[in-house]
Amino acid sequence: MAFNLPSQHRALVLESIEAGFQFKSVPTPHPSEGSAIVRIEASGALSYFREIYNGMLGYSFPTPIVGGYCAIGRIVAHGSDATVLQLGQLVFVDCVIRARDDPSALYLSAIHDGGSEASKKLMREVWRDGTLAEFVKVPLENCIPLDEARLCQGLGYSVQDLMYLSYLLVPFGGLRDIKLEPGETVVVCPATGGFGSAGVMVAIAMGARVIALSRNETKLAKLKEHVRRGTPGANIETVTLTGDESADTAAVAAFGKIDAILDLSPHSAAKSTHLKSIVNTLRPNGRCSLMGMVDVAIPAWTVVSRNLSFRGKVMYERNDILQFINMLERGMFPRGENFVTTKAFSLENWKEGFATAAEYIGVGQMVVFTP
Ligand SMILES: NC(=O)c1ccc[n+]([C@@H]2O[C@H](COP(=O)([O-])OP(=O)(O)OC[C@H]3O[C@@H](n4cnc5c(N)ncnc54)[C@H](OP(=O)(O)O)[C@@H]3O)[C@@H](O)[C@H]2O)c1
Incomplete structure (x- = not known):
């Protein structure tokens, strides 16, 4: 035909x-x-x-x-x-x-x-x-x-x-892979890049509370404003990374129980300690989706003693696309310039x-x- x-x-x-x-x-x-x-x-x-x-x-x-x-x-x-x-x-x-x-x-x-x-x-x-x-x-x-x-x-x-969709689907693949549930708290890091910021929008649409991390306070403010404009009342908090491992852990831990992490670190963040800092905030049996294509350091003692799970994820599954399009068609994402x-x-x-x-x-x- x-x-x-x-x-x-x-x-x-x-x-x-x-x-x-x-x-x-x-x-x-x-x-x-x-x-x-x-x-x-x-x-x-x-x-x-x-x-x-x-x-x-x-x-x-x-x-x-x-x-x-x-x-x-x-x-x-x-x-x-x-x-x-x-x-x-x-x-x-x-x-x-x-x-x-x-x-x-x-x-x-x-x-x-x-x-x-x-x-x-x-x-x-x-x-x-x-x-x-x-x-x-x-x-x-x-x-x-x-x-x-x-x-x-x-x-x-x-x-x-x-x-x-091509940006939003990638973090959706990772978040579905670690079974993010509505009402859970997920840290997205870094949250200001192409895929990281898409991850924030997706996690909000999935009903999660998001803690968005970046080194750049101005970009975080813009991210928060965009998300709140598209989804009034969205549960989004931001943390500006300092590079001081313990200080960054304390800043994230101040928000209480952390259920999950979505990591989309780029090559340039290979020496950053942000993932180590956040892993130290995960609750027992917490989950982390590793989607960044970079070698990262992880605190082994915390991982073992808290039964933490780490899953690598390349892109998404076909079923994730179908599920995502259902959500989009049901109006679960912002529209116009808020999208x-x-x-x-x-x-x-x-x-x-x-x-x-x-x-x-x-x-x-x-x-x-x-x-
Ligand atoms: N698993 C998959 O299927 C899949 C698919 C697509 C992409 N990826 C991977 O996802 C990662 C991100 O891609 P992207 O296109 O979103 O990147 P991007 O748009 O270039 O964003 C880079 C992000 O990293 C942060 N950053 C840069 N240097 C940093 C440093 N030294 N320390 C801490 N943060 C730093 C930036 O935040 P600030 O400057 O605001 O701090 C920004 O949020 C890449 O590794 C890419 O390969 C994976």
């Missing part, structure tokens, strides 16, 4: 890390069993796109490759085995690709090959190209239907707003878009490309 597709479409192609990106015409993919072709309406940008694609972060992926991350678009063709997806249907395109015969072999399309032989093979040979293009071919299961009437006409989200204010760029202006994405970071802020 297919709408009429052009033989060529435009895409941002990385021929090699040394050559960099070129915006050019490439053949439009054709659908096959198990796949869909999506016309992209908004493609999300990560703040570290430049560092991914210039090789600085050392992320491993094959070239040539069309860059990109998650996207929102419409199904314009699909294999005959599609049962729910309809032509014209608005979908969230998830960048987490899992091998069908071994879902533990997963990777991030056009970002990172996942490191295993199976995931590298799948990325190299089958699902390689990303969403910085007019059209993309993706596995059927990576197209998550969105109720456009409810989300856009009913709740007033624009297609670009919906791209913020997100996107800055949009055409693919031709990718350099400006990447540069803006590197700066336009934090709560309710996101860069999208509109091919």
